[in-house]
Amino acid sequence: MVTDLDVPFTSSIQRVIGDSSNTLFWKDVWIEKLDKKFDRLYRLESNKGAKVMDRVAWINGKCVKTWQWTRDIFGRAEGLDSxxxxxxxxxxxxxxxxxxxxxxxxxxxxxxxxxxLRNSLVPRKVEIFIWRVLLKRIPVLIELDKCGIDLHSVRCPICVDDVETIDHSLVLCKKAFDIWCRVYKWWELGNFSNISIFETFAGSTNTSTSGIGRKIW
Incomplete structure (x- = not known):
């Protein structure tokens, strides 16, 4: 007996497609039981006794599939990857x-x-720049040098007085410091004396400069 040999008899027989005129597309095992594997589509089939030739045909060397659903297919039943x-x-x-x-x-x-904290009056590009500054993500020369980029010099290209760090380029450089002094005077915030950009944005412990971060951020 086949069963004594532990051979599953039903799965050892498979339909061989010839002209596909005598094989049921959904119910016969020619690939596998399609009505069980794709039960949702099978329920939408208008002709559940359709032959393979009714659904699949080779035309000019190309496989052409023809469907007849009881309603328009939408959602997951379309079978489209997404x-x-x-x-x-x-x-x-x-x-x-x-x-x-x-x-x-x-x-x-x-x-x-x-x-x-956001200020709707501050342009988005300015907010993003400040955010990058606070995260130390500004490509100043000293940071580029740390990344192994070969540079002629890491000194500030504006004043050449010191290494170009974030604090130097945005605060300590003579040009930057002069701009900050003018801004503080314009906003009547007293004398500018911060030594880092982080102190400037966050608000210094110096009572004459505290609050600048809240004003611009």
Missing amino acids: WKWELSSNGLFTTKKLQKFIEENVLTDGRGQTKT
Whole structure:
């Protein structure tokens, strides 16, 4: 007996397609039982007794498939590959939704308050620049040198007095320092005496300069 040899008799027989006129597309095992594997599509089939030749044909060397559904196919039943973003209720990705997700789940403290402060009067490019400065992501010469980039010099190309660091290029360089002094005078903030850009943006312990970060950020 075949069963005594542990050979599954039913799966050892498979339909061989000739002219495809005598094989049921859905119910016969010619690839596999398609009505079981694709049961949702099978329920939409208008002719459940369709032969293989009714659904698949070779025309000019190309495989042409013909379907007859009881209604228009939509959603997953179409069988089209697509991407779905699991962090969105409708599965669609947008940068606005990603920004909201980051703000709600990453940039908030334990009380649900955002850790970032924005000023609608400040252009977005300026905000991004300040954000990069605070993260020390500005490609000043000293940082490029640390990355192994071969440079002729790492001195400030404006004043040549010191190494070009973030603090030097944005605060300590004579040109930058002069601009900050003029800004403080214009805004009536007293004398500018900060020695780092981080101190300037965050607000110094010096009472005459505290609050500048809040004003521009």
